[in-house]
Amino acid sequence: MVGRLRDAILDGALRPEHPLPASRRLAAGLGVSRGVVVRAYEQLAGEGYLEGRGSGGTRVTVRSDGRGMASEGNQAASGMEQNATIDLTPGRPSGAPFRDRDWRAAWRMAVAEPVEVELPAALGTPALRTAVADHLAVSRGLTVSADDVVITAGTSDALQLIVAALRGQADPPRVLMEDPGYPTARRVLSAAGAAVDVLPVADDGLEAAQLAALDHRPDAVLVTPSHQYPLGGRMPVKERLALLAWAEANRVIILEDDYDSEFRHRRMPLPALASLPSSAEVVLVGTFSKSLSPWLRCGYLVVRGGSGQRLKNARLDLGTPVAGVMQSALSNYIAGGGLARHIARARREYAHRRTLLLDRLGGRADVKLTALDGGLHAVIRLQQNVPAERLAKEALGLGVRVVTLASYFAERTPENGLVIGYGAPTDLQLARALDIIAGLLDRMAGGPP
Numbered sequence: 001m002v003g004r005l006r007d008a009i010l011d012g013a014l015r016p017e018h019p020l021p022a023s024r025r026l027a028a029g030l031g032v033s034r035g036v037v038v039r040a041y042e043q044l045a046g047e048g049y050l051e052g053r054g055s056g057g058t059r060v061t062v063r064s065d066g067r068g069m070a071s072e073g074n075q076a077a078s079g080m081e082q083n084a085t086i087d088l089t090p091g092r093p094s095g096a097p098f099r100d101r102d103w104r105a106a107w108r109m110a111v112a113e114p115v116e117v118e119l120p121a122a123l124g125t126p127a128l129r130t131a132v133a134d135h136l137a138v139s140r141g142l143t144v145s146a147d148d149v150v151i152t153a154g155t156s157d158a159l160q161l162i163v164a165a166l167r168g169q170a171d172p173p174r175v176l177m178e179d180p181g182y183p184t185a186r187r188v189l190s191a192a193g194a195a196v197d198v199l200p201v202a203d204d205g206l207e208a209a210q211l212a213a214l215d216h217r218p219d220a221v222l223v224t225p226s227h228q229y230p231l232g233g234r235m236p237v238k239e240r241l242a243l244l245a246w247a248e249a250n251r252v253i254i255l256e257d258d259y260d261s262e263f264r265h266r267r268m269p270l271p272a273l274a275s276l277p278s279s280a281e282v283v284l285v286g287t288f289s290k291s292l293s294p295w296l297r298c299g300y301l302v303v304r305g306g307s308g309q310r311l312k313n314a315r316l317d318l319g320t321p322v323a324g325v326m327q328s329a330l331s332n333y334i335a336g337g338g339l340a341r342h343i344a345r346a347r348r349e350y351a352h353r354r355t356l357l358l359d360r361l362g363g364r365a366d367v368k369l370t371a372l373d374g375g376l377h378a379v380i381r382l383q384q385n386v387p388a389e390r391l392a393k394e395a396l397g398l399g400v401r402v403v404t405l406a407s408y409f410a411e412r413t414p415e416n417g418l419v420i421g422y423g424a425p426t427d428l429q430l431a432r433a434l435d436i437i438a439g440l441l442d443r444m445a446g447g448p449p
C-alpha cells in the first residue's frame with residue numbers, strides 16, 4: 001500500500017495538495033484494518049510525501065518530479081524549499097509532535113485551566129513529576145517515585161543546577177567528562193563555574209581502569225552509558241558495575257546523561273546505572289529534547305540520597321525555570337498516552353531513516369558507518385585522503401550541512417569523520433543529502449570506490 005501510494009504521487013496521479021481519504025474510510029474501502037492505513041500515512045509523512053493537517057486531513061506534499069513543496073503550495077515557496085539547506089546537524093528530532101492531535105489536546109486542556117497567581121512549585125508540578133515517574137517505569141524500567149523527580153529546563157539547565165549544588169562542597173567543583181563528548185555540556189559546566197577534566201574514550205565510553213589510574217578525585221563524572229555521545233557505543237554491564245563501585249568507594253556522584261535511550265533500533269537498551277543495585281549516588285539526567293523537541297526546553301532529573309537532597313535544595317533556592325502552563329500541557333500529553341504513541345511513531349521513522357543511511361553508504365569500502373544501534377545520529381568515519389573539514393565545506397556549498405566528528409573532541413587527537421543527524425530531515429531530503437555526500441566522496445577520493 002505504501003509503495004502504491006508513493007508511485008501514484010511520483011507518477012503525478014496524486015498531485016500536490018490532493019486530499020487523501022480519512023484512514024477509516026480508506027481502510028473500509030480496501031478491507032484492511034485502520035492501523036494499516038494509519039501506518040502507511042505515517043511512513044509516507046515521514047518520507048516527506050504527505051503531511052497530516054489535523055482536521056484539514058492528510059494531503060500530498062510532493063510534486064511528480066519528486067521535489068518537496070512548501071505547505072502553502074505556491075511556486076515561490078516551493079522554489080525556496082528546493083534551494084533550502086538540508087540540515088543534518090545532530091540533536092534535532094522529527095518535528096512531528098507539533099502536528100499531532102494528542103499534543104494539541106494536551107495544550108487545549110492546559111490553557112483551559114485557571115491561570116494560577118503563584119509561582120509553579122520549584123521542583124516541578126506534582127502532575128508532571130508523577131507523569132515523568134510513570135513514563136520512566138514503562139520506557140526505562142526504572143522504579144522511581146514522583147518525589148525523586150525534579151523538573152528542569154533540559155540538560156543544560158540540569159547541569160547548571162548540579163554545579164550550583166556541588167559548589168556547597170567544593171569550589172570549583174571538578175567534573176570529569178568523556179572525550180569526545182557533548183560540547184554543550186563542556187561549555188555549560190565551565191560557564192557555571194565547574195573545573196572540567198576529560199578522559200579519552202573509545203566507542204563504548206569510560207572504562208574502569210582509566211578511573212582507577214586517575215591522580216585526583218572528581219566531585220562528579222558525566223557519562224553517556226546508554227549511547228556514548230557521539231561515538232554511539234554502550235557501556236558494557238561489567239564496566240557499569242565497576243564505575244558504580246569506583247564512584248561509591250571514592251564518593252563521586254555519577255551524572256548519567258540518558259538523552260536518547262527511547263530510540264533503540266537494533267539492541268535493547270541496558271538498564272540505567274540509576275537502576276542498578278549500588279550505594280553510589282547516581283543522578284539520572286533526562287530530557288524531552290530528543291523524545292519531543294529542544295524547542296520545549298524541558299527535562300528532568302531523577303535524584304536520590306544526599307546528593308538528591310542537595311540538588312532539591314539548590315532548586316528550591318533558585319526556583320523553577322519551566323512555565324507552569326508548559327508543565328501542565330506536558331503532563332496532560334504524557335498521562336494521555338501521547339508521548340508513548342509519539343515515541344513509537346518516531347522510532348519507526350528513525351529506524352526507516354537508519355536503513356536509508358545503510359542503503360546509501362553502508363556498502364562503500366571507503367567509509368565506516370557506526371553509532372547506528374540507536375538514537376537519531378550516525379557517525380561516518382572517513383579515510384585520511386578525504387578530510388572531514390573539506391567534505392563538510394563542499395557539502396555546504398551544495399546545500400547540505402554536516403558536522404565534523406572533530407568538533408566533539410576536547411583534547412584527544414580528533415578522528416576524521418562526520419556526525420550525521422537523521423531525525424529532522426524527511427526521507428526524501430536525507431536521501432538527497434546522502435547522494436550529495438556520496439558524490440563528494442567519489443570526487444574527493446579521485447573516483448568511485
Ligand SMILES: Cc1ncc(COP(=O)(O)O)c(C=O)c1O
Nearest residue numbers: 091154155156182229259287289
Ligand atoms: C549528549 C546530549 N545530552 C543531552 C542533550 C539535550 O540537551 P538539552 O536537554 O539541554 O536540550 C543533547 C542534545 O543534543 C545531547 O546531545
